Amino acid sequence: MQLDSARGLKRALIETVLTPFVSVGPQVKILAVPAGPVAGVSPVQPSIAVGIGRKAGHEFQIAVRCQRRELMTGKEVEQIRRKAKNEVDVRYIGPVSKRAAPWTQLRHRPLQIGISTGHVKVTAGTLGAFVRKRGGTDPHILSNNHVLANENRAKTGDAIIQAGTYDGGADPADRIAALAGMARLRKTEPNAVDAAIGKLDDALEFDPRTIRGLGKLAGLGAAFVDEGTEVAKLGRTTGLTRGRVTAFELDNVVVTFDIGPLRFDGQIEIEGADDGPFSRGGDSGSLIVEANTRLAVALLFAGTEAGGENDQGLTYANPLRSVLDALKVDLVAE
Amino acid sequence: MAESHAHTLDEVRAAKSRALAVFEPLAAVVGVGITRIGDGYGLKVNLREPPPSDTRLPTEVDGVPVRLEVVGQPRKQ
Structure with a gap:
């Protein structure tokens, strides 16, 4: 069949034959999702994938890929064969699964810098420091x-978990702390920081360095x-990365x-080094x-999809001294 | 055209507070900060999208050079 026909048929097959697979099945987790409310992440299908393959020359056919043999x-598949007048290439590809979760997205005790955490109602962010x-x-x-206090909406004492909800954490099994303070995000005047703290539960071990x-x-x-300062961070999604300050x-x-x-004022901008x-x-x-020195300088909170030398986006961070002063806390580094 | 010389941080800070007022009527500004340009400091002005082709944006503010970059919309991560 012609390419346009194959595309039209593929769309029709997904809307009719494969509808049951789109509405059921385990939740698929996207790797890079901003820290925010858990609701609104859609469940997606396993099982059968449909695409277009080349048959010969300018002739195309429907490509069907099955994750289970019985399919x-x-x-x-029988319906697809019939609707495509047997111009179909059906193959068994076995189960397609998410790669093993990165270290930063797993549950860790003692707690460490750089691991998944969040308020129970938030997807997941990163535990920055102690x-x-x-x-x-x-x-x-x-x-x-926005990670620990759900953008001002959480209350003092609310549960904070590790790993974060999006990484399988739950309250009370994975509870590590109670929300203890936040710098409120302001809508009508410039913000300096996006920061909050949670008081660690008793007897919970942690490695602050x-x-x-x-x-x-x-x-x-x-x-x-x-500008030009070389920096690094360990984070829940991209792990250990290095970068360079592009503006301050x-x-x-x-x-x-x-x-x-x-609006945020007084921020630090960083591009990826590689x-x-x-x-x-x-x-x-x-x-x-x-x-080089491993001295802490900033708290990461936002980013773009474009910009920077490699056009992979820019990262925005609050100066750490502003964060510590806003929350009236000191860094534990010994 | 201002005489070319390396600008100090204080000069750039003074220009920064004016830069937003200069650029905001012309383009969607999502950041005005300080960067290094040449031997000294200059201004970095971040835009959400490319300016209309018929818009001429300043290359300096109070004699301080400006580097423009289209960065898209910053979002919480």
């Missing part, structure tokens, strides 16, 4: 407001972070949140350190 002789309230002794975890694959966190870096003291960074567009992005959705809350 090869099932009624759906902090203590000034004058206090209780350990807390640090991440973004190891940044897996990079080394030990050395402490708090200088307030001034110049960036004002009027208008960022899309669920609660609307919010071929890939420095960050993607789910990396929010990552602690950003100077790559």
